Amino acid sequence: MSEKALADSPVALLECRRINKSYNGPMVLSEVDFSMKRGEIHALVGENGAGKSTLIKIVTGVTNRNSGEMLFEGRPIGIEHSKTAAQVLGIAVIYQELSLIHGMSVAQNLFLTREPRLPGLPFIDIGKMNSLAQELIDRYGFTLKATDVIDSLSIAQRQTVEILKALNSKASLVIMDEPTSSLTSTESAQLFGIIKRLKEDGIGVLYISHRMEEVYALSDRVTVLRDGRKVAVLEKAEIHPEEIIRLMIGRKLDDRDSVHTMRKSDREVVLEVKGLSSEGKFSGIDFQLHAGEILGIGGLVGSGRTELVRALYGIDPHDSGSVEYLGKPWEPGVAGSIRGGFGFIPEERRLQGIMGLISMTGNIGITNIDVIRKMGFVSDRKELDLARKAIGLLNIKPADPSVLVGNLSGGNQQKIVVGKWLIRDLKLLIVDEPTVGIDIGAKEEMYQTFARLAEAGVSIILVSSDLPELTRISHRILVLRKGRIIKEFSEGQVTEEDVLKASSGILPGGAK
Numbered sequence: 001m002s003e004k005a006l007a008d009s010p011v012a013l014l015e016c017r018r019i020n021k022s023y024n025g026p027m028v029l030s031e032v033d034f035s036m037k038r039g040e041i042h043a044l045v046g047e048n049g050a051g052k053s054t055l056i057k058i059v060t061g062v063t064n065r066n067s068g069e070m071l072f073e074g075r076p077i078g079i080e081h082s083k084t085a086a087q088v089l090g091i092a093v094i095y096q097e098l099s100l101i102h103g104m105s106v107a108q109n110l111f112l113t114r115e116p117r118l119p120g121l122p123f124i125d126i127g128k129m130n131s132l133a134q135e136l137i138d139r140y141g142f143t144l145k146a147t148d149v150i151d152s153l154s155i156a157q158r159q160t161v162e163i164l165k166a167l168n169s170k171a172s173l174v175i176m177d178e179p180t181s182s183l184t185s186t187e188s189a190q191l192f193g194i195i196k197r198l199k200e201d202g203i204g205v206l207y208i209s210h211r212m213e214e215v216y217a218l219s220d221r222v223t224v225l226r227d228g229r230k231v232a233v234l235e236k237a238e239i240h241p242e243e244i245i246r247l248m249i250g251r252k253l254d255d256r257d258s259v260h261t262m263r264k265s266d267r268e269v270v271l272e273v274k275g276l277s278s279e280g281k282f283s284g285i286d287f288q289l290h291a292g293e294i295l296g297i298g299g300l301v302g303s304g305r306t307e308l309v310r311a312l313y314g315i316d317p318h319d320s321g322s323v324e325y326l327g328k329p330w331e332p333g334v335a336g337s338i339r340g341g342f343g344f345i346p347e348e349r350r351l352q353g354i355m356g357l358i359s360m361t362g363n364i365g366i367t368n369i370d371v372i373r374k375m376g377f378v379s380d381r382k383e384l385d386l387a388r389k390a391i392g393l394l395n396i397k398p399a400d401p402s403v404l405v406g407n408l409s410g411g412n413q414q415k416i417v418v419g420k421w422l423i424r425d426l427k428l429l430i431v432d433e434p435t436v437g438i439d440i441g442a443k444e445e446m447y448q449t450f451a452r453l454a455e456a457g458v459s460i461i462l463v464s465s466d467l468p469e470l471t472r473i474s475h476r477i478l479v480l481r482k483g484r485i486i487k488e489f490s491e492g493q494v495t496e497e498d499v500l501k502a503s504s505g506i507l508p509g510g511a512k
Contacts, residue, residue, distance in 0.1 A: 476490045
């Protein structure tokens with residue numbers, strides 16, 4: 001059947017009618033209608049907490065709706081829908097958080113529970129499995145090997161494995177939740193080509209992204225959610241970034257906020273790094289961080305940004321060089337960093353920043369155990385007070401401390417990761433990709449939070465792949481390339497193009 005015939009088919013690929021969902025009281029979705037056609041690229045957008053993640057979880061059987069109807073290819077989906085049932089129907093999902101099995105190869109992840117067997121034997125045919133996996137990798141042009149172990153891959157490469165898992169399932173509906181959040185521009189372009197091929201094959205793609213340029217370039221239709229309700233469905237001719245933003249947040253962002261000027265600080269030095277090196281990761285790192293300064297760290301994927309901040313916090317060791325903190329020699333270590341007033345927000349929040357099976361109160365309490373414990377006993381009242389304080393500081397939704405963090409949207413999970421540090425007596429905060437998967441309105445709230453912290457004298461090291469974010473809120477920017485600082489921007493206005501050129505090794509006037 002042709003692409004046009006599929007799209008014009010009277011039977012919707014997916015149809016949701018009057019979907020309602022609540023978690024112990026607060027309504028997350030209210031009377032939501034949503035439908036998709038075959039061979040359609042349909043974007044689902046909305047602010048943090050708008051209900052996007054919850055709707056996807058209902059469609060994929062991760063959680064059940066309270067009421068409403070769902071149909072797939074015209075057939076009703078029962079109220080007790082499950083993940084297994086969704087897979088049988090042909091629904092595949094790529095979440096913004098990785099779900100790969102560490103210690104296993106790419107091929108093992110792609111064929112998990114569906115491994116080919118040796119003829120007449122109960123043993124896995126490893127050769128055939130690797131061959132089939134490599135064929136799939138080569139078909140879509142990814143730079144991977146079937147035998148690569150997941151732990152040896154970069155975040156971007158792991159994301160491509162997630163994409164391959166969905167493609168390998170022969171799904172008729174592929175849901176992509178922020179799939180480009182960890183991809184380079186080249187890898188993103190490859191993904192867009194794959195999405196267009198899926199469309200040509202009559203496969204529906206439900207695309208969730210906060211990057212308006214992607215939504216504008218890819219989508220056939222856009223559904224906008226706000227506060228758990230559907231507010232609009234835009235057809236192709238109606239899709240414009242400005243209109244989508246207006247519908248999402250109900251207001252226009254202040255254009256004056258988009259310009260930021262680099263400036264040197266003359267306040268006291270909080271952190272001084274001299275010749276810090278870690279073999280194969282980064283080398284010869286020198287810089288100073290001042291009180292109340294936001295120091296941005298830019299660079300392409302694999303430049304050593306994350307490895308550097310992990311070493312500064314003491315998660316990973318370094319081979320040589322020295323660090324001074326508040327004018328005294330400092331040996332990085334996690335326990336010492338916490339006692340010394342360091343906060344750390346990791347890139348992979350689900351693996352390193354939260355525990356999805358416990359409540360907001362529990363997640364915040366664990367990081368602040370030294371504050372809420374007295375004589376060996378934890379004060380439940382203090383723990384709850386801290387949770388409520390963090391919820392209020394960052395407008396976390398729903399504002400119920402007892403809600404499990406795993407049931408929150410991706411943006412609210414990120415707010416929990418940030419909030420558990422903000423309620424401490426911070427002196428230095430390291431943040432690695434703080435707004436990945438967070439909508440435009442929530443980004444503004446996060447930026448305002450960082451600005452308030454800096455005004456209060458907290459020093460911030462910000463690692464970000466989001467160039468508008470990096471150039472807007474940083475006071476200075478260090479650009480890493482192949483593990484070394486290749487450029488520092490410390491004066492005047494700096495454009496995204498300037499940072500991108502430096503990251504790529506194109507430096508007017510020579511490298512620093």
